[in-house]
Amino acid sequence: MSDEVIFSLFYLILSFCIVYPPVEFVSAGFTIPSLFSRVLGSEDENFVSYHIKRTIVTLGVYSILPLGYIIALFASELFENVSTLIVSGSLFWKIFFTTSLALPVLALYQIRNWMIDDFKYHPIAINLGKFCNNNNRDWKSVASDINAEFRRIDKICVRTNSLIKVIATENWILKVTPFTVLTAHQSDASLVVQKADTHQISLQTTSETQYLSIEVKSGRQNVDSFVIRINASDFKDLEDRIARDITIPANVKFHKTVMEQFVEVFKATIKSNARYETTEELDQCIGCMQTRPNVKLQKLCGDASGRNDSCMTCYCKPMWCADCMAKWFASRQESDQQSTWLSSKCTCPMCRSRFCILDVSLLDNTDAEE
Incomplete structure (x- = not known):
């Protein structure tokens, strides 16, 4: 293989890594946002302005990649007759040279x-201008609202690949792409899972990962729908942040995480335990702060062995929901001994009294699905 071909392949691979950076480039900070961080500013301080600048820089960098190849040819000693090749060479070289000059000009015109x-x-x-409710607001007012919500810690950010990430704040669903930010307001958006595709991680293992394609459709006029593709393991986090229900058609089946499966089994098991009656006024669950407490720990298992690992009486008032109690229970078990989780024991999150699953009681007139 000649030196010219090796050089061309190297530049082609480098260009591809700039356009679609692999994990190694991202880790090393060799990406457009990282290299131009001083120009772009802080995403946390001004989300919309940051991404407007990022799209401009991205368009400029992409447009000069072909011209960079021509310049590299002139600068390289491998090619001594580049000018002759371009002027008197094949039609391909003439078209390539003309295109490499035209792209930066067109990019500057677009910018x-x-x-x-x-x-x-x-x-x-x-995109933001489509969400202005009256003539007294413009796109900058909408941008200010998004900037304020993005600064909050309760948002979630899911990076689907090196170029695209999905952000859900209190009121907005955002899909960040190389040249724009697709937007939907949660108040009038509908989310539907279109499909679920499963991929094997490697040929040497049976481990699989699953991705969900979710269509986000806005009820506002002229607002385009868009599709977000996320790992199934991130679905629960997204679902918890979205104020509206995510519709899952009957024909779409996707894997649940080990934690989600255990929570379902845990809730189904405690239904057969004795109920606990209380007239106390209860606040929100201190684990998720999203629902009322609906479980109470009370010694029912009959474990009177007196050993150090025997179950104990818990005097804490109901402060947890079934979901959070199940997650706490699972988090205290050995991760590689999933088959023994239900028969194992745990300690109360507050007073550290030891209990087993037989000691978890639903409150009277409540249900584990609440």
Whole structure:
């Protein structure tokens, strides 16, 4: 293989890694957002402005990659007759050279159009402008709301690949792509799981990973729908952050995590335990702060052995929901001994009294699915 071909392949691979950076490039900080971090500023401080600048820089970098190859040819001693090759060479080289010069010019023209009237015609600004409710608001007002919500710690960010990430704040669903940010407001959005595809991690193992394609459709006029593709393991986090239900058609089946499976079994098991009656006024579950407590620990198993690992009486008032208690119970078990989890014991999250699953009682007039 000639030196010219090796050089061309190297530049082609480098360009691909810039456009679609692999994990190694991301870890090393060799990505467009990392290399231009001083120009872009902070995403946390000004989310919308950051991504407007990022899309402009991304378009500029992408557009000069072919021209960079031509410049590298001139600078390299491997090619002594580059000018002759371009002027008198094949039609392919003439077209390639012309295109490499035209792309940066077209990119600069597009960037100029985006910057007119303080980025009013940028794709991100256009998307946000569709959510203005009256003439007294413009896209900057919407951007200010998104910036404020993005600064909060209760948002979730799921990176689907090196180029795309999904963000869910209190009121917004955002899909960040190389050249825009697709937006939907939770108040009028519907989410439907379109499909679930499973992939084997490697040929040497039977481990599988599953991805869900979820369509986000806005009820507002002229707002385009978009699809987010996330790992099934991130589905629960997204579902908890989204204020609206995510519709799962009957024909779509996806794997549940070990924790989700255990929570279901835990809740089904404690239904057969004796109920606990209380007239206390209860606050929100201190584990999730999203629902009322519906379980109480009381010694029912009949373990009177007196050993150090025997179950004990818990005097704490009901403060946990069944889901959080199940997750706490599972978190205290050996991760590689899943078959013994139900028969194992745990300690109360508050007073550390030891209990087993037979000691977990639903409150009277409540149900584990609540």
